[in-house]
Amino acid sequence: MTRTFFVGGNWKCNSTVKSITELCASWKESTDNGAKYSGKPVEIVIAPPSIYAQTAKDALPANFQVSLQDCYSSTGAFTGEIAADMIVDMGIPWVITGHSERRTIFKETDEVVATKTAYAISKGLSVIACIGELLEEREAGKTLEVNERQLSAIAATVTDWSKVVIAYEPVWAIGTGKVATPEQAQEVHAALRAWLSTNVNPEVAESTRIIYGGSVKPANANELAGQADIDGFLVGGASLKPDFISVIDSYA
Ligand code: PEP
Helix, strand or coil: CCCCEEEEEECCCCCCHHHHHHHHHHHHHHHCCCCCCCCCCEEEEEECCHHHHHHHHHHCCCCEEEEECCCECCCCCCCCCCEHHHHHHCCCCEEEECCHHHHHCCCCCHHHHHHHHHHHHHCCCEEEEEECCCHHHHHCCCHHHHHHHHHHHHHCCCCCHHHEEEEECCHHHCCCCCCCCHHHHHHHHHHHHHHHHHHCCHHHHHHCEEEEECCCCHHHHHHHHCCCCCCEEEECHHHHCCCHHHHHCCCC
């Protein structure tokens, strides 16, 4: 089974109409409207701040999809939230759940992340579900325990694995410039795939993309992409730059 390489760009709480227009124009120029790359299939998904979703959708190269960075698991009296239903209604196919900034700054628990993930899938969205350990958890030897706990909460509610991409993002590597070594990342990705095989089933383990996030940039993407269980990336800071195209082109 071949897993199509997947590259996500998470713009977080950055961008303006002007910066989006300029960045997308540069991507279009270097990719002949998104058609060229290295000629191999790659799924590309960009997550702008929600208010700029339509701006990005209009400006991105034709084969770039759009995602939101989070969603809520209900419509109704929830001021400030955006329900998964609305994301679908706007023709946006993807959403990120459980990003470490949602977990740490906004105190989202494993259960909240699992509920959002299940709800988004039930409405027809595909989900980039994020997990990852803190530095102190890694230093305490708890890397696999933490990632398996977070994955297990998500897995318990997933009904359609074809709609899920797992993003392993060690929190100590996000926005810090400290990238996990290819060996460190591969070790966790292989363990997560083994966990899926044992606890969901071998077919899901084989077909589910497990992508890496944490200070990925053009200079380190190739080596990471060469690891057997790294099926792509979720990229923050480097996805706000013209040379993000080299990350998209990084797989062998
Ligand atoms: C992210 O926001 O998911 C991320 C990995 O950020 P960065 O690439 O900037 O570390």
